[in-house]
Amino acid sequence: SPTNFALKHPTERISYDNSGGHERLAGDPSKRAFTYLVLTGGRFIYAAGLRLLVLKFILSMQASKDVLALASLEVDLGGIEEGSTVTMKWRGKPVFIKHRTADEIAEADNVNIGELRDAEADDDRCLEKKWLVLIGVCTHLGCVPLSDAGDFGGWFCPCHGSHYDVSGRIRKGPAPLNMEVPEYKFLEEDKLLIG
């Protein structure tokens, strides 16, 4: 047979495995796992880099530092006399701060809440009774109401004639809601932080 012939007449052109199988090592002779491990290390770096790029790009669309710096407003209440209203600018909108007199506080409380279009008690609209803080934007179409004007001693919107009372609540005219109260807190007795 050809096999017997080849065994009897070995030539240079045929190579024989004389190791008896000992060269086939047990386990993972090609070290595939090691290769994958190295590749995985690279992929960790790609993933981290990609995440960084995506986050950098998305966060670049967020509000910048100059905008955040104007996000809150500190107001010194010491200079605001009783009975007067000051207007401040906060986030591009006017904010009314009214130092209410005892009479005005009584007037704000002495209202039948059931009759109001936007029923809200005065206590729910201020932290301290003598300070009323409002966003000075009419809830009808966004005009700025006039302070200390109107039929209810509060504000009057000249655009279409909405009257607000001394708690900033809508009493007469087309506006659907009370003037909005911004988020604020007292830092000290006479210091207010809006925003």
Ligand code: FES
């Ligand atoms: S915007 Fe104030 S009444 Fe219309």
